[in-house]
Amino acid sequence: MPVIRATGLRKSFGAHTVVNDVSFEVAAGETLVLLGPSGCGKTTLLKLLNRLIEPDGGTVEINGANVLTQRPEELRRGMGYVIQQVGLLPHYTVAENIAVVPRLLGHAPAAIAARTEALLTRLHLPPGRYAGQLPHQLSGGQQQRVGLARALAADPPIVLLDEPFGALDPVTRASIRREFRELEELKNKTVVLVTHDVTEAFELADRIMLLDGGRIQQLGTPRELLFRPANGFVRDFFAAERLALQLRTLTLGDVWPDAQAFPSLIDHQRVDFEGLTSAIEPKRVDIELMKVDIDPSTRAIEPKRVEIGGSTLEIEPKRVEIGGSTLDLTDTTTVLTDTTVLTDTTTVHDALEALTSTTPATASFTVAQLMAAFGEALQREEDAWKR
Numbered sequence: 244m245p246v247i248r249a250t251g252l253r254k255s256f257g258a259h260t261v262v263n264d265v266s267f268e269v270a271a272g273e274t275l276v277l278l279g280p281s282g283c284g285k286t287t288l289l290k291l292l293n294r295l296i297e298p299d300g301g302t303v304e305i306n307g308a309n310v311l312t313q314r315p316e317e318l319r320r321g322m323g324y325v326i327q328q329v330g331l332l333p334h335y336t337v338a339e340n341i342a343v344v345p346r347l348l349g350h351a352p353a354a355i356a357a358r359t360e361a362l363l364t365r366l367h368l369p370p371g372r373y374a375g376q377l378p379h380q381l382s383g384g385q386q387q388r389v390g391l392a393r394a395l396a397a398d399p400p401i402v403l404l405d406e407p408f409g410a411l412d413p414v415t416r417a418s419i420r421r422e423f424r425e426l427e428e429l430k431n432k433t434v435v436l437v438t439h440d441v442t443e444a445f446e447l448a449d450r451i452m453l454l455d456g457g458r459i460q461q462l463g464t465p466r467e468l469l470f471r472p473a474n475g476f477v478r479d480f481f482a483a484e485r486l487a488l489q490l491r492t493l494t495l496g497d498v499w500p501d502a503q504a505f506p507s508l509i510d511h512q513r514v515d516f517e518g519l520t521s522a523i524e525p526k527r528v529d530i531e532l533m534k535v536d537i538d539p540s541t542r543a544i545e546p547k548r549v550e551i552g553g554s555t556l557e558i559e560p561k562r563v564e565i566g567g568s569t570l571d572l573t574d575t576t577t578v579l580t581d582t583t584v585l586t587d588t589t590t591v592h593d594a595l596e597a598l599t600s601t602t603p604a605t606a607s608f609t610v611a612q613l614m615a616a617f618g619e620a621l622q623r624e625e626d627a628w629k630r
């Protein structure tokens with residue numbers, strides 16, 4: 244059952260139909276991005292989900308229950324909401340702002356304090372320094388992070404975000420977006436996010452709903468919208484940033500689809516296991532092993548084999564050193580923000596960034612080889628589209 248199901252939603256302001264027969268579903272844990280030009284109805288659609296606006300027609304169901312059967316306040320407590328203007332209470336401290344909903348829900352003060360501290364830490368706002376500050380003492384980016392912490396404070400299963408990075412300059416925006424993407428807190432939540440920023444949509448969305456004039460123009464994965472546009476509007480909407488989006492959409496796995504031909508991505512690594520550090524120069528590290536190594540949440544680790552100079556070792560890695568950083572695989576909170584590990588799910592964009600950064604990632608292919616393979620992959624996508 245979908246977490247959110249909207250059917251035939253309609254909303255007009257006077258003679259102006261702003262949301263016109265919109266139906267969609269959002270699955271548990273999915274991030275749906277509402278994208279479209281200014282005034283196309285994104286914010287209105289978002290507010291129809293938590294009853295900040297009531298529809299003229301159609302229904303919204305949350306976990307199978309029509310939202311009209313619930314009191315709006317109660318409904319909203321189960322849905323975190325970050326508004327465009329952040330909207331922190333100016334005379335409340337950061338900690339007090341974050342505590343608003345948990346207090347309403349009657350959570351114990353000690354639990355609220357612990358939760359606030361954890362969220363601030365996770366959002367890179369050390370509580371010792373920031374918990375007692377007032378909103379005006381924070382930068383725009385910090386305020387937006389507090390807004391996010393507030394929306395997550397009561398651990399709602401659904402989070403609605405309206406231009407959560409709207410007020411930021413492009414550089415800050417990109418880095419906060421990266422943090423956002425890595426946030427464990429959000430990984431299991433059902434998220435609906437409004438933006439008019441195409442790059443943002445492609446970076447964050449599982450699926451994108453592209454709207455124009457209150458109607459859905461296309462609803463699909465970023466890849467579908469880019470390579471299989473449903474109409475001229477969709478095609479034109481992405482035209483200006485086409486190459487950048489293709490780089491963000493195709494992965495190394497697309498570029499080298501044949502597992503046999505997949506170049507080994509790491510040349511020299513050290514593997515720590517059983518207290519021993521082996522400086523090894525593996526002849527081959529299979530992609531399988533790398534996937535396990537970089538995803539600490541994958542705990543069902545089969546012992547892996549690594550071939551070192553003629554002998555084969557069966558290991559169950561506890562820590563793996565990749566790109567100069569040691570990952571502790573037994574620590575499930577390990578977050579891989581500073582480490583670039585190239586795998587078959589890395590986008591071409593991220594691989595290029597890693598290869599050309601000041602501390603370049605080790606890879607067995609060059610930028611030129613990657614670009615050539617990218618060109619071929621694009622051709623394959625386009626051929627598939629023509630058929």
Ligand SMILES: Nc1ncnc2c1ncn2[C@@H]1O[C@H](COP(=O)(O)OP(=O)(O)OP(=O)(O)O)[C@@H](O)[C@H]1O
Pocket residue numbers: 256261279280281282283284285286287288439
């Ligand atoms: N309360 C209202 N009364 C009258 N018109 C409204 C109201 N709210 C929104 N509108 C109109 O509905 C249209 C869609 O607004 P909405 O805020 O949903 O668009 P949006 O896609 O979120 O735009 P933006 O990206 O600029 O925030 C706009 O033309 C707006 O002027």
